[in-house]
Amino acid sequence: GENVEQHPSTLSVQEGDSAVIKCTYSDSASNYFPWYKQELGKRPQLIIDIRSNVGEKKDQRIAVTLNKTAKHFSLHITETQPEDSAVYFCAASDQTGANNLFFGTGTRLTVIP
Amino acid sequence: GAVVSQHPSWVICKSGTSVKIECRSLDFQATTMFWYRQFPKQSLMLMATSNEGSKATYEQGVEKDKFLINHASLTLSTLTVTSAHPEDSSFYICSAFDWEVTDTQYFGPGTRLTVL
Numbered sequence: 001g002e003n004v005e006q007h008p009s010t011l012s013v014q015e016g017d018s019a020v021i022k023c024t025y026s027d028s029a030s031n032y033f034p035w036y037k038q039e040l041g042k043r044p045q046l047i048i049d050i051r052s053n054v055g056e057k058k059d060q061r062i063a064v065t066l067n068k069t070a071k072h073f074s075l076h077i078t079e080t081q082p083e084d085s086a087v088y089f090c091a092a093s094d095q096t097g098a099n100n101l102f103f104g105t106g107t108r109l110t111v112i113p
Numbered sequence: 114g115a116v117v118s119q120h121p122s123w124v125i126c127k128s129g130t131s132v133k134i135e136c137r138s139l140d141f142q143a144t145t146m147f148w149y150r151q152f153p154k155q156s157l158m159l160m161a162t163s164n165e166g167s168k169a170t171y172e173q174g175v176e177k178d179k180f181l182i183n184h185a186s187l188t189l190s191t192l193t194v195t196s197a198h199p200e201d202s203s204f205y206i207c208s209a210f211d212w213e214v215t216d217t218q219y220f221g222p223g224t225r226l227t228v229l
Binding site for chain 1: 145147155156157158159162172173206208210217218219220221222223225
């Protein structure tokens with residue numbers, strides 16, 4: 001099955017700075033890559049996703065880039081705010097659409113006021 | 114957006130008992146639902162894929178007889194942890210796949226199971 005690696009495991013940034021989280025995947029057939037934000041004890045919330053037919057997607061302060069050749073994708077958060085502090089998970093799907101998601105190990109982001 | 118509920122939100126049971134967790138898609142039909150397990154400060158591990166009207170597909174290493182999954186309708190999937198033991202204590206999260214509108218998975222709020 002799919003193997004997703006995520007780095008770094010922890011990340012601390014000053015408020016207003018940018019944060020970048022990187023993931024790699026193993027299955028070249030994967031074509032859907034969502035990012036989830038999870039606060040302590042709560043459900044993962046989809047914050048942005050990208051499909052293999054595009055290389056970059058942006059939604060306000062959040063952007064995701066995808067390099068299918070290298071099999072890696074990244075989450076970029078600009079102008080970070082304290083409320084961005086949470087655990088972020090990348091995932092990859094081994095089928096068309098959002099079926100069978102395989103998650104990275106997570107990145108705990110702390111935004112220091 | 115799409116809403117997925119999960120019940121109960123937490124449960125404490127004695128070793129050897131069985132526990133049923135329900136996952137419902139409230140405003141969309143989900144032919145496919147997924148069950149994940151999450152240990153503290155760890156990632157979500159896919160346990161099984163639940164397909165309406167057919168048998169669930171289990172990931173390698175997940176015991177089918179221990180984690181019984183039923184997906185009897187387009188809006189409900191259940192996970193039953195049979196003969197629970199302390200090592201089964203975990204956070205169980207379901208998700209439902211909205212293939213009709215958004216082609217996206219939506220997660221339930223999770224169920225924290227503690228087996229004494």
